Amino acid sequence: MNAQLWAVAVAGIVVLAAACLEIFRARRARLQSAGATAESASEPYILYFTGDGCTVCRTHQEPALAKLGDVRIDKVDAIADRALADRFHVYTLPTTVVLSPDGHALHVNYGYATAPKLERQLAEARGTLQTATA
């Protein structure tokens, strides 16, 4: 039984370390992609990085994106369009980027982003637009 308890402790430490590393990695990628730009548009839009091997993209992310209101979503293959993926430091799939009309990244979500979260970020992007035009 002693070996089992030690094994649980070791596995727990590894899982905890991996979780901390993931948080650090996401923060660093978010910082590095701050200020990154894509093409401009008339309204805020979303860049959706995916790949044909990404299951969560199809089972979770795409249904969440379909729930959003009238918004432009550019679906990008992260491997085929590596230059664009690298610009936003896409290290995991799915990744969604909410961009302002001038193409600046306002929010970068690494991993699955829920529809309410994306709606909130889009509303914020539209609010920024209204403040700028007022």
Added chain:
Amino acid sequence: MGQLDQGPHREVVVANQLVDHSALKVNQTGIVTTVLIAFIGSAFYRPLLVLIPLLAIVLLLGTFAPQLALFKQFYFKVLKPRGIVKPRPVQDRPEPHNFAQGLGGVFLAVASVFLIPLPVVGLALSLLVAVLAFVNLAFGYCLGCQIYFQLGKAGLIKAS
């Protein structure tokens, strides 16, 4: 409704294969259950540790020859025909899932080597495989698939 706009300069590869995700879930359930039986059971009856190398063999065989994937075959031959588990086909590619399964098999093979001289290391590695299989089963997050994506991005394997 959100509109998925591919854009004129974007290249979007769409998976045109169907993968039955119920088979994957049964496979993950099998991995978690087997590791837990070996892990808890070995505290009372040590020979149950043999389940770890056996599981490693099953996973590695299933990676290279899908017809030998024990849990998936159990689903296709028993659970699905009897309606015990309903099929859930999803447009997907089987390669990342096979890669993840193979990775699990390799980790369990390494764990098997350590089980006798360093049981804590062997058991901890087995437990990590079970945790990752459970995360995939419960939350749909597949670490092996993410590693597959990273390798594809680095050009080490053809991921698209």
